[in-house]
Amino acid sequence: MPKSTAILYPLTSRHPDKSEADFNKWYDEVHAPSRASCPGVNRVSRYKATDGQQPEWLAIYELSDTSALQTPEYKKARENDGDDESTMFKLLDRRVYKVFSDIKREDYDTYTGNRDMIHVCTEPINHVSENEFNAWYEDEHVPYLQKCPGWLRSVRCIIEDSRDPRDTSNPEGNTASRAKYLAFHEWEDGDKVYASDEHKYAITTPWRMRIMTSIDEKSEERRRFKLWKQF
Numbered sequence: 001m002p003k004s005t006a007i008l009y010p011l012t013s014r015h016p017d018k019s020e021a022d023f024n025k026w027y028d029e030v031h032a033p034s035r036a037s038c039p040g041v042n043r044v045s046r047y048k049a050t051d052g053q054q055p056e057w058l059a060i061y062e063l064s065d066t067s068a069l070q071t072p073e074y075k076k077a078r079e080n081d082g083d084d085e086s087t088m089f090k091l092l093d094r095r096v097y098k099v100f101s102d103i104k105r106e107d108y109d110t111y112t113g114n115r116d117m118i119h120v121c122t123e124p125i126n127h128v129s130e131n132e133f134n135a136w137y138e139d140e141h142v143p144y145l146q147k148c149p150g151w152l153r154s155v156r157c158i159i160e161d162s163r164d165p166r167d168t169s170n171p172e173g174n175t176a177s178r179a180k181y182l183a184f185h186e187w188e189d190g191d192k193v194y195a196s197d198e199h200k201y202a203i204t205t206p207w208r209m210r211i212m213t214s215i216d217e218k219s220e221e222r223r224r225f226k227l228w229k230q231f
Contacts, residue, residue: 001109004042005099007157008061008069009182013054013091026088027057028229034077035061036231040068047117047225050190055091058119058225060184066096066160097157097182103142104153115152115227116190121179121220128214136211137183144202150188157182179219190224 014023027046036044040063047058068074085092105111124133142154162178187193202208 002042002064004062004064004102006063006066006068006160007097007099007155008059008063009095009097010059010061011055011091011093011095012057012059012089014057015088015090018088023088026084027059031081031084031088032059032229032231034080035074038068038073038077039071040064041074044231046228046230048228049223050116050226051224053223055093057228058223066098069096094162095159095178095182096161098160099155099157101138101142101154101156103146103155105151108153111152113188115186115188116193117184117186117225117227118190119182119184119221119223119225121182121222123179123181123216123219124211124214125216126214128211133181133211133214136207140205140207141202144198144205145185148187148193148198148202149196150193152186152188154183154185179216179221186227 014020032044032046035041041061042064043062045060045062047060049056049058063069124130137156142156145151145154158180159178159182193199
């Protein structure tokens, strides 16, 4: 698969007037496939929340770069289901991130089993610099997570854009209020990972404890999802 340097990251909730079956039929058979076939869209993965929070759906569109969102094919796909988006989505939190670290297990692209995912949005403030935050994440945290049973992938990104394209009253979106960094990690079985000694160690090191005291709690997000379908 071509290298992905950006992701489109929409979190959505279905409109209450639509049944979950109708919503998923439209998303899985019309919405996602129309975009997955566009040039520069390398892979589309759809996830359902397992934490009881909303929005309850997430899709990750892995892009060669952000220009994939500006191609004639992609624009046509958006135009073709623009009205459907208004009737299908109660909430659309559409984000674009720039990928700067993507570490996968060797068999990730051919693995077809269960995938549990945790999404963490964070930003350091106070006494920890971004350089130290990133050094901890890349040099300690991700390597320790890789030792957890069933680890599949760890991706880190920086936010570029966050807006609801239907909200013409707020064209600038709310990017400034989002945490700067997104990390998402995938496992074969999240429950086994979180109960493992390896994970417990990864989240209790002295360096991590120092980093966590600097995190901006107002913008922090932690969500859990399970893979629904891949396109």
